[in-house]
Every structure is written in structure tokens, then in C-alpha cells.
Amino acid sequence: MTLFLLSIMVFLGGQVLPGNVGRAILGPFADQRAVDALNHTLGVDRPLLAQYWGWISNFVQGDMGTSYIFRSPVAPFVIDALGNSMKLAAVAFVLVVPIGILGGVVAALNLNRPLDRIISLGGLSVTVLPEFVTGIILILIFGVWLRWLPISAAWPRNAGFFTQLYYLILPSLPLFLVLFGYIARMARSGMIEALDSDYTRTAVLKGLPWRTVIWRHVLRNALLPTITVIATQTGYLIGGLVVIETLFRYQGIGSLIFTAARGKDFPMLESGILTIGIVYAVATLVADFLYSVLNPRIRLGSDQ
Amino acid sequence: MSAVQTTSPTPDDTRKRGPLAEVLLSLLRSGTFLTGFAIVMFWVACALFGEHFAPYDPLADDIINALAPPSAEHWFGTDQIGRDVFSRVIVGSRDILTVAPLATLLATVAGTALGLLTGYFRGLVDDVVSRILEAFMAIPVVIVALLAIVALGTSKTTVIVVIGLSFAPIIARTVRSAVLAERELDYVAAAQLRHESAAHTMFVEILPNVIPPILVETTVRLGYAIFAVATLSFMGFGIQPPSPDWGLSISNNYGMIGGGFWWTVLFDALAIASLVIGVNLAADGVHGALND
Numbered sequence: 001m002t003l004f005l006l007s008i009m010v011f012l013g014g015q016v017l018p019g020n021v022g023r024a025i026l027g028p029f030a031d032q033r034a035v036d037a038l039n040h041t042l043g044v045d046r047p048l049l050a051q052y053w054g055w056i057s058n059f060v061q062g063d064m065g066t067s068y069i070f071r072s073p074v075a076p077f078v079i080d081a082l083g084n085s086m087k088l089a090a091v092a093f094v095l096v097v098p099i100g101i102l103g104g105v106v107a108a109l110n111l112n113r114p115l116d117r118i119i120s121l122g123g124l125s126v127t128v129l130p131e132f133v134t135g136i137i138l139i140l141i142f143g144v145w146l147r148w149l150p151i152s153a154a155w156p157r158n159a160g161f162f163t164q165l166y167y168l169i170l171p172s173l174p175l176f177l178v179l180f181g182y183i184a185r186m187a188r189s190g191m192i193e194a195l196d197s198d199y200t201r202t203a204v205l206k207g208l209p210w211r212t213v214i215w216r217h218v219l220r221n222a223l224l225p226t227i228t229v230i231a232t233q234t235g236y237l238i239g240g241l242v243v244i245e246t247l248f249r250y251q252g253i254g255s256l257i258f259t260a261a262r263g264k265d266f267p268m269l270e271s272g273i274l275t276i277g278i279v280y281a282v283a284t285l286v287a288d289f290l291y292s293v294l295n296p297r298i299r300l301g302s303d304q
Numbered sequence: 305m306s307a308v309q310t311t312s313p314t315p316d317d318t319r320k321r322g323p324l325a326e327v328l329l330s331l332l333r334s335g336t337f338l339t340g341f342a343i344v345m346f347w348v349a350c351a352l353f354g355e356h357f358a359p360y361d362p363l364a365d366d367i368i369n370a371l372a373p374p375s376a377e378h379w380f381g382t383d384q385i386g387r388d389v390f391s392r393v394i395v396g397s398r399d400i401l402t403v404a405p406l407a408t409l410l411a412t413v414a415g416t417a418l419g420l421l422t423g424y425f426r427g428l429v430d431d432v433v434s435r436i437l438e439a440f441m442a443i444p445v446v447i448v449a450l451l452a453i454v455a456l457g458t459s460k461t462t463v464i465v466v467i468g469l470s471f472a473p474i475i476a477r478t479v480r481s482a483v484l485a486e487r488e489l490d491y492v493a494a495a496q497l498r499h500e501s502a503a504h505t506m507f508v509e510i511l512p513n514v515i516p517p518i519l520v521e522t523t524v525r526l527g528y529a530i531f532a533v534a535t536l537s538f539m540g541f542g543i544q545p546p547s548p549d550w551g552l553s554i555s556n557n558y559g560m561i562g563g564g565f566w567w568t569v570l571f572d573a574l575a576i577a578s579l580v581i582g583v584n585l586a587a588d589g590v591h592g593a594l595n596d
Contacts, residue, residue: 128527128581129576129580130534130580136570137573144566242447243538256541257447261450290386
């Protein structure tokens with residue numbers, strides 16, 4: 001449903017946007033006949049419904065159309081960019097999920113003590129800051145003053161895994177900061193609730209060691225809601241990628257959309273956004289699946 | 305006679321003002337709220353009267369003194385065409401503090417109306433509208449904004465409408481769940497028995513009782529609106545030159561960051577950071593005061 005709505009929005013955006021695609025590409029002084037001819041080649045003079053059907057059925061078959069600017073198929077650009085973005089997102093996720101959960105758990109175990117205050121307030125403060133603001137400040141500190149990390153994410157050609165990783169640390173940090181607060185907050189409230197519950201009291205009163213209670217009874221229940229939050233964060237993460245990739249001049253899906261939007265390259269823009277929509281839908285699905293696997297109270301029908 | 309007249313309104317008055325005064329009092333006792341409120345008020349003052357105490361004209365260039373580092377003359381240095389960064393940071397609060405609150409206002413009005421409708425009527429209206437709103441919420445705001453702004457062209461109005469409409473579903477969801485609880489109460493049944501119109505029941509009877517959650521959601525959204533406006537301006541899709549807007553200034557100057565001209569971006573970044581954190585601290589305070 002979301003994907004369908006998104007595809008319609010994207011498509012309408014792509015249609016309403018230019019008014020006249022041929023005119024937008026050839027400029028205001030081009031001959032009218034040339035404009036008409038180009039419009040016909042691009043197929044934008046057909047009825048809207050026919051265009052939508054043609055576009056969406058081609059997209060499903062993996063044909064994303066031809067870029068107006070590069071005059072070559074869009075798909076390789078989108079796939080390349082998606083791969084790059086996934087590397088960046090993966091670095092951010094690998095850092096933020098364990099550290100965010102750890103932060104929330106530590107805060108909950110030290111409830112209302114100074115350590116909890118620092119984690120909660122610090123997490124809240126960094127989470128609400130726009131990525132480009134934390135990005136700029138981090139670039140200044142680590143890239144310009146300390147000169148520890150490169151200020152652009154464009155690594156040299158044929159760079160190995162660790163070189164790429166080295167170039168990705170700085171761009172992933174703003175994403176880390178934005179996500180950290182949410183994940184830590186969810187983990188903290190999940191922990192507080194679980195620590196306060198009857199089954200925890202029962203486990204403690206049974207005489208189980210504290211460590212076992214935390215690991216087997218509290219954590220498992222506390223982290224369930226956190227998983228859902230992490231999945232919904234993919235949306236924020238993608239929004240953040242557009243900004244971060246522009247700031248660090250990284251060739252990812254975010255900067256692809258941004259460049260396409262600026263250059264009015266509609267097939268590129270439409271495919272980029274729809275691809276992101278699909279990634280988002282898949283992430284939500286995976287989260288639902290994980291949730292049901294980890295939560296014994298929700299079992300899919302066939303299990304019984 | 306006169307004594308009766310002066311005393312009779314008082315009990316009524318305290319009953320009406322009681323909860324409000326209590327909320328105000330607990331706001332004034334909340335350090336979080338006061339800190340945030342002070343920061344926000346500082347920037348509001350800058351937005352309103354900034355040009356009177358800014359040392360230079362924020363738009364006046366001075367090529368000979370371009371890219372001067374901070375000094376006694378230019379506290380925050382000058383940018384690439386010699387404009388005084390300190391003055392630009394002060395006056396730069398104006399556009400974001402106009403656009404973000406207006407967007408939030410639009411989101412609140414539209415979201416409240418939608419939330420009242422879906423919560424009150426339930427059934428088919430609720431199902432259809434809620435599904436559409438959910439689908440909308442799944443799409444990142446930046447993407448919606450990018451599409452709409454490329455489609456409609458960049459202007460302050462576009463930014464306000466885009467951010468306002470993207471946030472409306474979130475407010476609608478909060479209002480809806482509050483209305484769902486409210487509509488089961490006796491006063492709503494009484495209004496329905498009096499054959500009041502649906503509009504009257506929604507807006508005159510229910511609305512005043514769901515104000516607290518709306519207020520909390522609005523203050524929280526204001527923080528996100530500032531986040532979104534700043535980001536869009538940085539991307540070049542928000543506030544347009546020659547405004548000394550913070551996000552815009554950063555976008556114009558960050559290309560030279562490798563050359564060590566840190567003062568052209570750092571102060572704008574800190575300004576955005578302080579405003580966003582200020583609004584969020586205040587929102588946290590409001591949330592605490594209304595939920596005690």
C-alpha cells in the first residue's frame with residue numbers, strides 16, 4: 001500500500017514537475033519541433049495512465065528507464081549508488097545498535113543516578129540535532145583540527161576494505177548520533193518496564209543469580225520493542241543519507257536523488273525514490289519477522 | 305449586595321484557572337523548561353530586533369576583508385565576500401523562526417481536524433483516512449519535501465506547506481487516540497442526546513478536553529520543524545539567498561572547510577544546535593508539566 005502510494009506520488013511528481021520535459025532539457029531557446037520530437041522519443045506525450053503503467057511495469061522487470069542527463073540506462077547508477085549507501089548505513093548500524101542498546105541498558109540499571117542522566121540527556125540532545133550540523137562540527141574537530149580522518153568520503157580507486165572503512169567512519173558518525181538517542185531511549189524504557197515486572201521479581205525470589213536474571217529474563221523482554229524502533233529508524237536513516245552523502249560528497253543513493261532533483265532528471269529521481277521505498281518496506285518486513293521469532297508469545301499459525 | 309457580586313465569580317474562577325495555574329507553576333519550577341525557554345527567547349529576540357544590535361549589515365559585502373579570521377573587529381570573522389559572520393548569525397534566526405512555527409501551526413490545525421474526524425466518526429472514514437496517513441508517515445520527510453519542492457518550485461510557502469502537511473498525520477494520530485478515549489465519556493453522550501451537530505460535539509465539546517496532548521505534540525513537532533527547515537535550507541531547497549539563514553550559510557561555505565576557514569560554518573552550526581536543543585528542552589518541560 002505504501003509502495004503503491006509512493007509510486008503514484010513519485011510519478012505525479014515526475015509529471016507535474018517539469019511541465020514540459022523536452023523544453024526543460026533543451027532550454028528555452030530550442031526549436032519547438034525539436035522539443036516535440038524529444039518529447040515523443042521520451043514518451044512523455046502519451047496519456048498519463050499509459051505512461052504510469054509503462055513505467056511501473058518496466059520497473060518491476062528491472063528496467064528503470066533512461067536518464068535524461070546521461071542518456072543511458074538508470075539501473076546501473078541506482079544499483080551502484082544503493083551499494084555505496086548500504087556500506088555507509090551498515091557501518092552506522094553496526095556501531096549504533098550495540099552501543100545504543102548498551103547505553104539504554106546501562107542507563108536503566110543506574111536509574112536516576114548521574115550516569116543515567118548523562119546518557120538520557122546526552123542522547124536526547126544529539127538525537128534532535130540535524131545530521132549536517134553534527135556532521136560539520138565533527139568534520140571540523142576530526143578532519144580539520146585534529147586531521148585524524150578524511151573530510152570527504154570519496155576513497156581512492158581500488159581501495160581495500162579497511163581503507164573504505166577508514167573513509168566511512170566520519171560520515172557514519174552523524175547518523176550514529178541521530179539514531180543513538182532513539183535506540184538508547186527505547187532500550188532504557190524497555191529495561192525499566194522489564195525490571196519492574198512480576199516475572200523478574202519471581203526470578204529474583206527463586207534465588208537465581210542477578211546476572212542470569214538480567215540475561216535470561218530481563219534483556220530478552222526489554223529489547224523486543226527496541227527491534228521495532230530500529231526498523232522504523234531506517235526511514236530516518238534514509239532521510240539522513242541524502243544529507244550526509246551530499247555533505248561528504250559520497251556517491252550513494254541519497255546524493256543520486258539530490259543530484260537528479262537538481263538536474264530535473266526524472267527517471268533517475270523516480271527510480272531512486274522508489275528503490276528507497278522498497279528498501280524501507282523490506283526493512284519493516286524483516287523487523288516484523290525478527291520480532292515474531294524472538295517473541296515466543298507471537299507464533300505464526302503453522303507453529304502450533 | 306456588592307460583596308456578593310464580587311465574591312460570587314471567585315469559586316468559578318479558581319475552578320477554571322486551577323489546572324492552568326498549576327501547569328504554569330510546574331513549568332516555572334522545571335529547570336529543563338526554563339533553560340530551553342530562555343534559549344528560544346534569546347533567538348526570538350535576535351529574530352525580532354537583531355538588526356538593531358548587530359554590529360554590521362548582515363548583507364553588506366567587503367571584499368578586501370574577505371575570509372578574515374575572528375578578531376576584535378569581527379568577532380566571528382568574515383565570510384568569502386567579507387560579510388560579518390557575527391551579524392549574519394544574529395539576523396539569520398529570522399527566517400527559520402518564521403517558517404518553522406508557521407509549518408508547525410499548519411500541521412497542528414490540519415492534524416487536529418483530521419484526528420477529530422477519524423477519532424469521532426471511526427468506521428469507514430477512520431479506516432480509509434488512517435491507512436492513507438500511515439502510508440504517508442512511512443515515507444521520509446526529506447524525500448517528500450524533495451519531490452514536492454522540485455515539483456512546485458522553492459519558496460517559503462512551499463517549505464511551510466510541505467513540512468506542515470508531512471507532520472499533520474503524526475499529530476492526527478495523537479489527537480485520534482485522545483479522542484477515542486474522550487468520546488466514550490458521558491458529556492459526549494449528553495451532547496449527542498441534545499442533538500448537537502457532529503461539528504459542535506467535536507469542536508466545542510471534545511476539542512477543549514484534548515488540548516494537553518495537542519500542546520505537547522505541537523512543541524515536540526516545532527523541534528522537528530526546525531530540524532527539517534534547517535536541513536532543507538542546507539540542501540538548497542529551503543530558504544533562498546540572500547537571506548543570512550544558518551543552514552543556507554553553511555551550505556554556501558562548507559566547501560572551503562578543508563582550507564581551515566572554520567569560522568564561516570562553526571557559529572551557524574552552533575546556532576542551529578542551540579535553537580533545536582532549546583526547543584526540545586522546552587518541549588520536554590511542557591510534556592512533564594502536563595503529565596504530572
